[in-house]
Amino acid sequence: xxxxxxxxxxxxxxxxxxxxxxxxxxxxxxxxxxxxxxxxxxxxxxxxxxxxxxxxxxxxxxxxxxxxxxxxxxxxxxxxxxxxxxxxxxxxxxxxxxxxxxxxxxxxxxxxxxxxxxxxxxxxxxxxxxxxxxxxxxxxxxxxxxxxxxxxxxxxxxxxxxxxxxxx
Amino acid sequence: xxxxxxxxxxxxxxxxxxxxxxxxxxxxxxxxxxxxxxxxxxxxxxxxxxxxxxxxxxxxxxxxxxxxxxxxxxxxxxxxxxxxxxxxxxxxxxxxxxxxxxxxxxxxxxxxxxxxxx
Numbered sequence: 001x002x003x004x005x006x007x008x009x010x011x012x013x014x015x016x017x018x019x020x021x022x023x024x025x026x027x028x029x030x031x032x033x034x035x036x037x038x039x040x041x042x043x044x045x046x047x048x049x050x051x052x053x054x055x056x057x058x059x060x061x062x063x064x065x066x067x068x069x070x071x072x073x074x075x076x077x078x079x080x081x082x083x084x085x086x087x088x089x090x091x092x093x094x095x096x097x098x099x100x101x102x103x104x105x106x107x108x109x110x111x112x113x114x115x116x117x118x119x120x121x122x123x124x125x126x127x128x129x130x131x132x133x134x135x136x137x138x139x140x141x142x143x144x145x146x147x148x149x150x151x152x153x154x155x156x157x158x159x160x161x162x163x164x165x166x167x168x
Numbered sequence: 169x170x171x172x173x174x175x176x177x178x179x180x181x182x183x184x185x186x187x188x189x190x191x192x193x194x195x196x197x198x199x200x201x202x203x204x205x206x207x208x209x210x211x212x213x214x215x216x217x218x219x220x221x222x223x224x225x226x227x228x229x230x231x232x233x234x235x236x237x238x239x240x241x242x243x244x245x246x247x248x249x250x251x252x253x254x255x256x257x258x259x260x261x262x263x264x265x266x267x268x269x270x271x272x273x274x275x276x277x278x279x280x281x282x283x284x285x286x
Contacts, residue, residue: 011174049223063275064222064247 001074001095002121004084009146015092024084025108025128027070028097036069039097040080054082059150071100071156072120074148089134102127104160107150117147120156175213187214189267191234192251193243194220200248201255210258219245219268226269243250245276249284 001007001024014020029037040055046055047063057066057078068078087093098106103120107125111117116124125144126134136142150157188207192200200217207215216270217228220235220243227235245268266285274280 046274048274050225053274053275059222059273060244062237063272069205 001068001080001084001124002072002077003079006121006147007145008039008081008083010147011087011093015087022087022093023128023132023156024093025097025099025124026095026098027103029069029071031132032097036105037097038070038075038077038079040066040068040097041084042097046085047147049079052079052082054085055080055088066121067095072124073102073156074121075121075124079081091115096131098124098127100160104157107153107157111150116146117150119150120153122147123150129168172214174275185213186211187210187216188268189216189218191218191220191238192248193241194234194239195243197243197247197251201251205258217248217266219248219266219272221269221272224269244270245264245281252284 004024007024011022013026014022024041025054026041027038028034028042029039030040031037037057040057041058042099044055045058046053047065048060049056057065057068059066063133065078068076082095088095103123103126106119106123106129107120107142110123110126122145126149129142129144132142175185190203191201192206194200202218204215218231218235220238222235223237224232224235248266266281268281
């Protein structure tokens with residue numbers, strides 16, 4: 001989740017169905033507390049941006065907006081839609097954060113095992129399955145919103161892999 | 169009655185009032201002090217101090233640019249309030265309202281800002 005527009009569209013039909021647990025995964029970038037993140041909800045600082053009161057990445061007590069970071073361009077945003085802030089506050093949706101590295105591992109795993117190249121945005125949700133699946137039982141169904149395809153991210157992905165090889 | 173209301177009340181018929189806007193802290197705070205005094209010496213009745221905000225999307229390119237430079241040079245609301253307190257003693261009777269974004273005031277606290285705007 002970045003601003004959360006795709007996610008809210010997916011959540012909406014299930015919000016009143018209490019038998020459905022809803023999870024949103026945001027972009028931690030280099031890590032929630034790294035200073036290079038887009039995980040607005042995990043940071044949890046309320047403020048006003050683009051006309052709405054929600055959770056933001058803020059630099060200071062004077063309300064200046066922090067530059068967001070995520071490997072995924074679609075998640076690289078310092079705010080989040082206020083409906084998500086509300087769903088978070090009332091506890092209807094659980095929000096977690098996944099790093100650039102974890103998202104990139106998920107791209108690789110899904111591409112190799114299923115032949116589906118997920119968008120980097122979607123890859124964050126896939127990465128969270130590693131935490132979620134061990135907690136589910138056989139009769140539970142997990143639906144994941146495959147919000148986009150990764151063809152568009154090939155430049156970013158190959159650059160990331162190149163750097164990773166260089167660093168090791 | 170506040171100073172702005174006084175200004176309009178005391179306005180003579182057919183007389184014009186001059187109100188000027190300036191981004192506080194552009195390029196640095198000393199320049200703002202000089203400009204405020206210069207504006208007043210040249211007949212400004214009211215000076216609006218823009219509080220630089222990182223995302224001034226209700227403003228045009230000039231204010232966006234000057235805000236960015238001011239923030240990069242380390243301006244903060246506290247520094248502006250201090251400067252205004254000092255410069256107010258040198259002014260004759262010019263008014264200076266502050267223009268700021270709700271993002272800043274909501275974090276800073278409106279109740280903390282208002283006493284500093286005298």
